[in-house]
Amino acid sequence: MSREALVEIRERNALGIRHYEALEALHVPWDELVGGSRVEGELGRLARSGGRVAVVGPSGTGKSSVLAAVLGQLAPGVPDHLVPVRIPMSVVERDVIDSGDFARHIVRQVIDWAAPDMPSRREREALEARIADLSRRSRRPRRPGFALNVPLSLVSPRLGTLTAGLARDIQAASGEWETRVLAGEPWRALADLVEVVRGRGLEPFFVLDDTDVWLRSVYAGEAEAIVRGFVANVRTMITELDCGLALQVHTEYLEYPAMAETARRLTLLELPRLPDPPAGLARILGRRLEVAGVPGGVADAFAPEALEALGDVYGAAGDLRLVLAVADEAVGEALQDEGAALVGPPALRAAQAKRTHLLG
Ligand SMILES: Nc1ncnc2c1ncn2[C@@H]1O[C@H](COP(=O)(O)OP(=O)(O)O)[C@@H](O)[C@H]1O
Numbered sequence: 001m002s003r004e005a006l007v008e009i010r011e012r013n014a015l016g017i018r019h020y021e022a023l024e025a026l027h028v029p030w031d032e033l034v035g036g037s038r039v040e041g042e043l044g045r046l047a048r049s050g051g052r053v054a055v056v057g058p059s060g061t062g063k064s065s066v067l068a069a070v071l072g073q074l075a076p077g078v079p080d081h082l083v084p085v086r087i088p089m090s091v092v093e094r095d096v097i098d099s100g101d102f103a104r105h106i107v108r109q110v111i112d113w114a115a116p117d118m119p120s121r122r123e124r125e126a127l128e129a130r131i132a133d134l135s136r137r138s139r140r141p142r143r144p145g146f147a148l149n150v151p152l153s154l155v156s157p158r159l160g161t162l163t164a165g166l167a168r169d170i171q172a173a174s175g176e177w178e179t180r181v182l183a184g185e186p187w188r189a190l191a192d193l194v195e196v197v198r199g200r201g202l203e204p205f206f207v208l209d210d211t212d213v214w215l216r217s218v219y220a221g222e223a224e225a226i227v228r229g230f231v232a233n234v235r236t237m238i239t240e241l242d243c244g245l246a247l248q249v250h251t252e253y254l255e256y257p258a259m260a261e262t263a264r265r266l267t268l269l270e271l272p273r274l275p276d277p278p279a280g281l282a283r284i285l286g287r288r289l290e291v292a293g294v295p296g297g298v299a300d301a302f303a304p305e306a307l308e309a310l311g312d313v314y315g316a317a318g319d320l321r322l323v324l325a326v327a328d329e330a331v332g333e334a335l336q337d338e339g340a341a342l343v344g345p346p347a348l349r350a351a352q353a354k355r356t357h358l359l360g
Pocket residue numbers: 023026027028029030057058059060061062063064065066248284287320321324
């Protein structure tokens with residue numbers, strides 16, 4: 001049974017990197033992992049009340065995952081009128097630290113989000129199929145309503161009249177938005193766009209996603225100037241737009257004075273640490289196997305000592321992305337050892353050595 005589980009994990013890419021929309025299906029709520037309702041519960045409450053939120057944690061600790069889980073299409077408890085709009089930041093150029101460019105980026109994202117032909121029919125069918133598949137595998141029903149990362153044209157038919165009306169309102173003036181953002185009033189244009197959404201009885205909630213990836217990796221050498229420009233824009237956004245928003249803040253950026261100052265205007269939601277790493281990681285890995293349809297459970301693939309060792313990998317920085325990568329690599333290593341029925345400490349050590357070698 002066991003070797004079979006390892007083969008299945010590899011073949012189904014159960015532990016590998018997934019599409020953005022898979023994040024929420026794979027998410028194990030922190031509120032279950034640590035108890036209480038300080039993470040998903042709190043984020044949901046803040047989103048519903050139009051809060052300004054910073055989800056804080058080092059890279060790989062689950063900031064994107066938690067936002068997707070709370071505001072995505074499988075998330076229970078999102079009211080019908082709430083419109084989470086994802087503004088991906090990983091795609092933008094350095095220039096976006098200019099205040100006008102920042103607002104323009106958001107306006108364009110909203111217009112694209114509302115465009116009837118975005119995504120294309122083929123992309124749309126593929127996306128629909130992936131979502132339906134995830135909903136089935138994760139046994140979480142798809143919620144009919146607005147959700148993070150769902151283009152307006154894909155919001156359920158139940159809201160057809162409303163979404164068509166909103167798309168028309170936004171598109172009707174789309175030439176005008178472009179002119180206005182270029183004519184030097186991007187923030188006013190964005191504020192008016194918010195009012196257009198409200199005109200339909202809806203409330204937008206902006207999620208600036210992957211800000212940490214953008215700030216961290218792309219222009220690392222200019223980090224301080226970029227962080228300063230970025231947080232100045234977030235401050236402007238708070239003053240100019242009277243609506244809720246969430247962003248991800250990499251913990252180390254809180255050390256920058258500009259970020260610390262802006263953070264005072266935000267509700268900080270710090271991601272917790274797993275209280276019992278081997279047990280918590282077993283649940284997170286188990287969820288992955290379950291959603292991928294791998295028969296058996298974590299115990300059929302990972303020896304307890306391997307989970308302990310993964311707990312140590314986690315312990316260093318709480319980096320779940322790293323833990324998953326090492327676990328995946330270790331499955332590959334175990335498969336190369338014909339005598340191994342489970343991922344044990346040797347496979348895990350080999351996987352870690354490989355990673356250290358790659359990074360070194
Ligand atoms: N609570 C969780 N349950 C299950 N998987 C998680 C959880 N949090 C994070 N992950 C996984 O860890 C990886 C990194 O998470 P991500 O949200 O991208 O981190 P960040 O945005 O903080 O860099 C992803 O593969 C994600 O699926």
